[in-house]
Amino acid sequence: MRPVAISDLYSDARMSSLPAVQALRPDIQGLRAVSILAVVLAHSQLPGFSGGFIGVDVFFVISGFLISRLLLSEAVATGHIDVKRFWIKRARRLLPNACLTLATTAILATFVFPGYDLHTLAKEITSAALNYSNFHFADKSADYFHFDGSPSPVMHFWSLSVEEQFYLLWPLTLIVLARKFPHKIWKAAAIVLVLVWIGSFAISLVLTAIDQPVAYFHTAARCWQLATGALLVIFWDGIAKIDIGLRRLMAGLGAAAVAFSIAVFDASTLYPGYWALLPTLGTAAIIAGAQAGERGGWLERLLSLPVLQWIGARSYSWYLWHWPLIVLPQATFPDTPYVALISLPLSLLIASLVYWGLEDPIRRNRMWVALPLPFMMGAGAALIGVIGIAFGAILLPSLADEATAARMAVLDASSQDRPRVFYDRCHLRKKDIKQPECLYGDVTGRRRVVIFGDSHAAQWFDALDAAAKQTGWQMNSWTKGACPSVDVALSWRPRGSRYSACDHWRDAVMADLTGRARPDLVVISNRKEYTGRIFDPISGNFFSHSVAEEAWRNGFRRILDRLTQAGIKVVVIGDIPRAHKYFATCLAQGRVCDRTRTEAIGSQPDIEVAKEFNGKVTLVDFTDEMCDEVKCPTTKNGMIIYRDDYHLTAKYAATFAPQLSQLLSSFAD
Numbered sequence: 001m002r003p004v005a006i007s008d009l010y011s012d013a014r015m016s017s018l019p020a021v022q023a024l025r026p027d028i029q030g031l032r033a034v035s036i037l038a039v040v041l042a043h044s045q046l047p048g049f050s051g052g053f054i055g056v057d058v059f060f061v062i063s064g065f066l067i068s069r070l071l072l073s074e075a076v077a078t079g080h081i082d083v084k085r086f087w088i089k090r091a092r093r094l095l096p097n098a099c100l101t102l103a104t105t106a107i108l109a110t111f112v113f114p115g116y117d118l119h120t121l122a123k124e125i126t127s128a129a130l131n132y133s134n135f136h137f138a139d140k141s142a143d144y145f146h147f148d149g150s151p152s153p154v155m156h157f158w159s160l161s162v163e164e165q166f167y168l169l170w171p172l173t174l175i176v177l178a179r180k181f182p183h184k185i186w187k188a189a190a191i192v193l194v195l196v197w198i199g200s201f202a203i204s205l206v207l208t209a210i211d212q213p214v215a216y217f218h219t220a221a222r223c224w225q226l227a228t229g230a231l232l233v234i235f236w237d238g239i240a241k242i243d244i245g246l247r248r249l250m251a252g253l254g255a256a257a258v259a260f261s262i263a264v265f266d267a268s269t270l271y272p273g274y275w276a277l278l279p280t281l282g283t284a285a286i287i288a289g290a291q292a293g294e295r296g297g298w299l300e301r302l303l304s305l306p307v308l309q310w311i312g313a314r315s316y317s318w319y320l321w322h323w324p325l326i327v328l329p330q331a332t333f334p335d336t337p338y339v340a341l342i343s344l345p346l347s348l349l350i351a352s353l354v355y356w357g358l359e360d361p362i363r364r365n366r367m368w369v370a371l372p373l374p375f376m377m378g379a380g381a382a383l384i385g386v387i388g389i390a391f392g393a394i395l396l397p398s399l400a401d402e403a404t405a406a407r408m409a410v411l412d413a414s415s416q417d418r419p420r421v422f423y424d425r426c427h428l429r430k431k432d433i434k435q436p437e438c439l440y441g442d443v444t445g446r447r448r449v450v451i452f453g454d455s456h457a458a459q460w461f462d463a464l465d466a467a468a469k470q471t472g473w474q475m476n477s478w479t480k481g482a483c484p485s486v487d488v489a490l491s492w493r494p495r496g497s498r499y500s501a502c503d504h505w506r507d508a509v510m511a512d513l514t515g516r517a518r519p520d521l522v523v524i525s526n527r528k529e530y531t532g533r534i535f536d537p538i539s540g541n542f543f544s545h546s547v548a549e550e551a552w553r554n555g556f557r558r559i560l561d562r563l564t565q566a567g568i569k570v571v572v573i574g575d576i577p578r579a580h581k582y583f584a585t586c587l588a589q590g591r592v593c594d595r596t597r598t599e600a601i602g603s604q605p606d607i608e609v610a611k612e613f614n615g616k617v618t619l620v621d622f623t624d625e626m627c628d629e630v631k632c633p634t635t636k637n638g639m640i641i642y643r644d645d646y647h648l649t650a651k652y653a654a655t656f657a658p659q660l661s662q663l664l665s666s667f668a669d
Contacts, residue, residue, distance in 0.1 A: 027290040028062060030303025031283070033311035035059050038262045040322045040347070044340040051265025054279040056159045057225055057272075058258065061283040063163050064229025071171055072233055075178055075185055083171045090167050094316070097359045098160065099382045101320040102129055105153050106390040108324070112331045113150075114415075114588040115408040121152065125390035128157035129383050131164040138217040150331055150582055153324035158217050165219050166226050190234045193227045200224035208273035212491075215272060222272070225280045232287055239288050247289035248297040254285025255299055268532060268542045317351035317359055325350065334582040334593075411584050414640040417649040419461035421477050427458045428480040433504045435512075441468025441475030447668060448474040449521040452509060453485045455647060456575055457525040460660075462650045464523060467660035471668060476519070480505050484526035487555035489537040498537065510559070514566040521667050522563055525573040527646065528552070528606050549605055556609045564616045569667060572610040574621040577601050577632040581645045586634075593634045600632035620663065622656060 035055035042052025074081050102125050109121055127136035137158050173192065174185070181188040201224040207215035215221045232239065239247070261279040269275055290300045302308075311318070325347040326340045333339050421427040426438035440461075441449070451457050451464055458479040468475040483490070483502035490499040513522060531548040535541060543551055563570050577600035579593075580586070586593035601623060610619045626632060626641070634641055636652070643649045 025291060026304035026309060027296070027300045028066070028287065028303075029312035030305065030308035031058065031062060031286060031290075031312070032315040033308040034258070034303070035062075036311065036315040036318050039319065040344055042262075043323060043326055044344055046341060048263055050267070051262045051269070053271075054258070054261045054265060054276075057276060057279045058283045059159065060163070060222065060225040061229040061280055061287070063166065064226035065232050065287055066229070067167065067170065068230035068233045071174055072186075072189065075174055075189075079182065080178055081171050081175050083175060086171055087167070090164075092365075093359075093363050094160070094164075095382065096362050097317055097320055097354055098157075099129070099386050100354060100358065101324065102154065102157075102386045103389045105324040105328075106386075108328055109153060112328050112585055112589075114411045114584045117150070117584070121154070122387075122390040124152050124154050126387050128154045128161070129386045129390075131161045134158040134161040134165075134217040134219060138214045150585065151327055153327040156319065156323040162217075162219050162222050163226075166223065170226075170230070186234070190231075193231050193234060197224045197227040197231065200227065204272050204276065205274065208270060212270060212273075225276065228280050228284050229287070232284055242289075242292075244292045247292035248299070249289070250285040251289030251292070251297065251299045254282040254289070257282030258286070268544070270542070314348075314352055314355045317355040318348055321351040321354070322347040331582045331585040332589075334580045334586055407588055407590060410640060411588055414649050414651075415584070415643050417643050417651055419458055419650045419653070420465075421458055421461050421479065426477050426479075427455065428483075428505065430481050430483075430499070431501055432480070433501050433508070435478050435480075435505060435509060438477045439474060440465045440477060442472045443474055445472040445474045447472070447520045448476065449523060449664065450476040450478055450513065450519045451523045451525070452478050452513070453524050453526045454479060454483050455481055456527040457485070457523070457573075459576075459648045459650070459653050460523070460525060460573060460656070462654040463657040463660050466654060466657040467664050470657075470661045471664040473520075473664050473668075478509050484530065485509075485524050485559055486526060486530075486552055487558040488530070488534050488551055490530065490533050491535055491542070498535075499533075510562065513568065514562065518566065518568055521569045521571065521664075523571045523573060524559075526556075526575065526606060528575040528604065529578075529602075549603070553605050553609050556606065557612070560609065560613060560617055564613060569618070570616070571618045571620055571663065572606060574604060574607045574610075574619065574623065576646070576648060577623060577627055579632075579634050579642045579645045583634045583642060583645055587640070594631040595634075597627050597630060597632055600627065618663075620659075622659075625656075 035058040038049060038052035038055035038058075040052075041049040042055070071081055071086070106121065106125055109118060113121065124133065124136065127133040133154065137152075137155060174189065177188040177192065178185050200220060200222070203218075204215055204221035204224065207218060207221050242250075257278045261275075261282070265271065265275065286299065290296060290303060296304075322344065325343045329339050329343045336342075419427070421438065424438070426436060428435065441464075445468070449464070449468060451460065458477070461477055461479075465475060465477075467473075480502065483499065483505060485506065487506070490502055513519065530552055531545045532542070534543050534548040534551050536543065542548075560570060560572075577595070577597070579600070580595050583593045583595075607619060607621060610617045626636075639652055639655075640649060641652045
């Protein structure tokens with residue numbers, strides 16, 4: 001493709017080769033509808049839509065195409081880009097609905113979340129309002145696919161932040177290119193986009209392997225998808241010359257790729273990485289070929305259906321509103337089945353009303369483009385207002401009635417009630433390998449016990465420390481975050497590169513335990529739910545649920561077998577029942593938050609494996625003391641049992657010291 005000279009800038013032939021800027025493409029509007037339907041149905045956990053998260057990738061390609069079509073057409077026609085006008089139009093289109101969503105979420109959250117969660121939410125809303133929420137969640141290593149606790153109701157703003165960053169940087173880049181290469185802007189833009197595509201895709205591959213959660217959110221790992229849409233505009237001349245039948249075939253294959261991704265991808269897919277090519281290139285193929293010919297093909301007719309056009313027009317609004325209206329009702333009614341699916345019609349109704357009453361009228365009002373200064377001042381005031389509401393909401397629980405305020409205070413204290421080893425740096429962080437001595441109990445005792453495992457072992461520290469002091473045992477506390485005393489290959493939180501620090505730490509601890517200075521007793525406890533994080537170290541493939549559980553069982557057998565063959569006495573403390581992830585929200589509202597025994601306990605592979613050793617391993621199971629025959633409560637004797645949905649408070653765990661004292665005494669005889 002030849003570069004564009006100044007003499008060509010107003011060439012009818014040249015302008016006709018661009019995809020028409022003003023013409024509405026019904027197929028793209030319908031593609032927006034497919035994208036948002038995929039996202040909302042995936043978030044509602046409807047079977048068959050497990051890969052619906054790729055709807056965001058489809059949006060990225062569409063945005064890259066439409067925005068680049070607009071900007072490049074302006075650059076070709078005028079030789080420059082009115083960036084102020086562009087940003088005002090983007091803000092006029094996106095900002096009002098986003099601000100309303102964030103402000104409403106902040107207000108509603110005060111009636112749902114406990115006070116200590118509102119501090120976190122205020123920071124998340126601020127990052128969303130200022131368009132850096134993707135970096136905020138990446139920095140937290142938040143995982144889009146797995147939530148150990150309650151998810152953020154504004155987490156979905158990460159993708160909007162990526163797009164806003166694109167809207168900021170891409171026009172500035174084109175302005176620089178127009179000034180530096182006034183006669184070759186087309187060619188210069190093509191070179192930049194190709195380099196961005198290659199570099200960003202490479203970053204995506206590397207980051208996905210090293211730290212998948214960061215790769216999922218990071219702009220550098222995502223801008224190749226926006227560049228894919230932009231490259232369609234750059235090479236539209238060549239695309240337009242492809243045979244109509246072949247273009248329609250491309251579009252059909254692209255639709256198949258998108259549909260396959262939605263139906264087959266799930267939380268175990270290492271994403272984005274290589275897999276993101278499928279929906280990204282599939283979307284590009286649809287845009288390139290669906291409208292081929294004067295009448296288009298079957299795919300354009302399908303995407304142009306009135307219902308898809310109606311949903312597509314409201315896709316942005318629905319995306320904004322659907323997620324908080326899934327998270328907040330789930331937190332309010334944690335035991336109500338299908339609450340996410342039930343909330344979808346409500347979110348669509350609210351999104352439609354906001355689109356009709358706010359988004360569309362402001363978008364169509366051209367006064368704000370003619371008066372940029374008032375609009376910019378209004379936009380700034382709106383953002384400041386949203387942030388003010390978010391942080392102001394933190395104060396609302398303190399204004400509540402005395403009973404609610406008291407519950408909030410107790411919940412806040414319980415959420416911070418961790419064992420001493422967390423503060424002594426003896427519960428190792430994920431990147432740590434070298435295990436300190438961490439000697440507790442009766443340091444002059446003649447016998448020595450070691451507690452070994454992940455945070456589910458560390459939670460018994462206070463009880464075992466008190467028991468060791470009472471019975472005259474030394475105690476070493478050797479535990480590490482998300483690293484069980486089970487011989488399995490784990491990924492880093494929860495998917496990505498191998499958790500090698502865990503392997504090194506576990507091997508070193510096992511060498512010490514079975515070496516010359518063997519302890520008299522090893523107490524083991526672990527979280528039993530590591531499915532989704534266990535993979536085959538040879539192939540690199542993640543195991544399915546049943547295969548992962550069997551790998552965990554085999555890995556636990558190997559550890560217990562190695563310890564018992566070394567002549568070491570072993571105690572296994574069975575894993576605890578799990579509370580509902582919204583239990584704190586439930587308690588904050590003054591409701592009973594018990595969970596059925598069956599749901600709370602689930603499978604018990606740790607207990608089953610321990611029983612296989614026929615008395616060589618002593619099993620301790622506190623389930624019957626935590627639960628009755630029907631349910632497992634979250635409070636007992638006026639005390640909150642859990643600091644989060646899967647860890648005991650140190651205060652409650654310490655109540656088991658008498659049982660552990662009796663246990664240690666039995667091994668001293």
